[in-house]
Amino acid sequence: xxxNNLDINSTDEELILSFNRGDKNAFNLIVRKYQxxxxxxxxxxxxxxxxxxxxxxxxxxxxxxxxxxFRGESKLFTYVYKMAINYSLNHLNRNKxxxxxxxxxxxxxxxxxxxxxxxxxxxxxxxxxxxEAISSLPEQQRAVFTMRYYDNLTYEEISGIMNxxxxxxxxxxxxxxxxxxKYLKGNIKFExxxxx
Amino acid sequence: xxxxxxxxxxxxxxxxxxxISSNVGDKNLISExxxxxxxxxxxxxxxxxxxxxxxxxxSVEPEGPGESYFNNLxxxxxxxxxxxxxxxxxxxxxxxxxxxxxxxxxxxxxxxNSGSDKTKNQITDNKNTxxxxxxxxxxxxxxxxxxxxxxxxxxxxxxxxxQKETVTLTGDKNPELHTISKSxxxxxxxxxxxxxxxxxxNFDDLSVNVGHVKADDNFLSPSNSIVENTDEIxxxxxxxxxxxxxxxEDDDYEDEFLKLPPEEQREILKxxxxxxx
Numbered sequence: 018x019x020x021n022n023l024d025i026n027s028t029d030e031e032l033i034l035s036f037n038r039g040d041k042n043a044f045n046l047i048v049r050k051y052q053x054x055x056x057x058x059x060x061x062x063x064x065x066x067x068x069x070x071x072x073x074x075x076x077x078x079x080x081x082x083x084x085x086x087f088r089g090e091s092k093l094f095t096y097v098y099k100m101a102i103n104y105s106l107n108h109l110n111r112n113k114x115x116x117x118x119x120x121x122x123x124x125x126x127x128x129x130x131x132x133x134x135x136x137x138x139x140x141x142x143x144x145x146x147x148x149e150a151i152s153s154l155p156e157q158q159r160a161v162f163t164m165r166y167y168d169n170l171t172y173e174e175i176s177g178i179m180n181x182x183x184x185x186x187x188x189x190x191x192x193x194x195x196x197x198x199k200y201l202k203g204n205i206k207f208e209x210x211x212x213x
Numbered sequence: 214x215x216x217x218x219x220x221x222x223x224x225x226x227x228x229x230x231x232x233i234s235s236n237v238g239d240k241n242l243i244s245e246x247x248x249x250x251x252x253x254x255x256x257x258x259x260x261x262x263x264x265x266x267x268x269x270x271x272s273v274e275p276e277g278p279g280e281s282y283f284n285n286l287x288x289x290x291x292x293x294x295x296x297x298x299x300x301x302x303x304x305x306x307x308x309x310x311x312x313x314x315x316x317x318x319x320x321x322x323x324x325x326n327s328g329s330d331k332t333k334n335q336i337t338d339n340k341n342t343x344x345x346x347x348x349x350x351x352x353x354x355x356x357x358x359x360x361x362x363x364x365x366x367x368x369x370x371x372x373x374x375x376q377k378e379t380v381t382l383t384g385d386k387n388p389e390l391h392t393i394s395k396s397x398x399x400x401x402x403x404x405x406x407x408x409x410x411x412x413x414x415n416f417d418d419l420s421v422n423v424g425h426v427k428a429d430d431n432f433l434s435p436s437n438s439i440v441e442n443t444d445e446i447x448x449x450x451x452x453x454x455x456x457x458x459x460x461x462e463d464d465d466y467e468d469e470f471l472k473l474p475p476e477e478q479r480e481i482l483k484x485x486x487x488x489x490x
Contacts, residue, residue, distance in 0.1 A: 078294055190230055
């Protein structure tokens, strides 16, 4: 607990009120409360740790500056999460060409080999393959996939963040999974991808 | 394809991922999907493939940073916040400074431009003065030419003068010639008179004849005759005042001529004839 009897379990309203009264420690508590969720959301989107680290910090710096204007119309986490998604999408748009070039290079490297059996793929290679599959997705599909698959957001929440229809978000998620599937089919002996 | 009235083909396909990851809450939808998997081979194949994909996704464990990263994240964010606030202060400073500097630069540029305009004006002035100088030089050259022309004119005028002089001289000679021609006539008459005396020149006769000549042609009174003749040729009002002025000299020559012996006079007359003046 801090001097104002605030801790990480305090409500968002209490933390925001304290921060707006000049308690800088309240902001540190907000960071500690949401840093992992923000980092992983960004990380799933941009895939690279350094980029995710930088973007996470940017998101919280933005929050620090805009917290005085936060009126509590939505949950604080939704507000922060939306910022994280937008920052990630902006980053992806900025680095679109670089990423696609990198992805293309990696794909060509991968295709130079025969399909690898699932059981032979190491954990590291699995991660790399998945990252490549995700990076092949369009930004919007990637964002919807991340929000739905990793963060379990409802389609209503996703549509609220993306300002798109629920049906469109559903379709985006379906096509994202299909594209990942298609990418993996090209690199892994698919019959061994059985799960229990 | 067998589809329920509430769910079309797209709804069933788009709900497959949520069905596989057990995120479908609607029981009717679940039953419809299961029915479709059993009855529709295309849908079943799609389901199988998607199931494999989700199996792969679940098998991937994301490699995240350690706990130390998250322990220090808030500290680094605070550092960046304070660093950014310094930059914000600097940016505020720049927000004021940049317009001021830009205004100063613009003012300097304008001043330089005006200076360059002045320089340009000076250059143009210099050019103008150069042009003027050139014009002056040209003028001087023209003056020179004019002077030359004047010189030429003066030379011409000299020539004219000389011509005039020549004319004057000719005019001057004319009375003489006239006189000479008259004297020639007189001489002829004189000769005839001399011949009339059987070729023998008698001094008395000569004197008589001379007197005759004198009486007849005023040959022996040159002053009268010449003055009369010159009056006929040249008027004193004319520009050829020289003739008029030289009359005294002519009188002197005539006097001298008359003083000469007749032989010498004849010789002079002969020479004059030869000279064809």
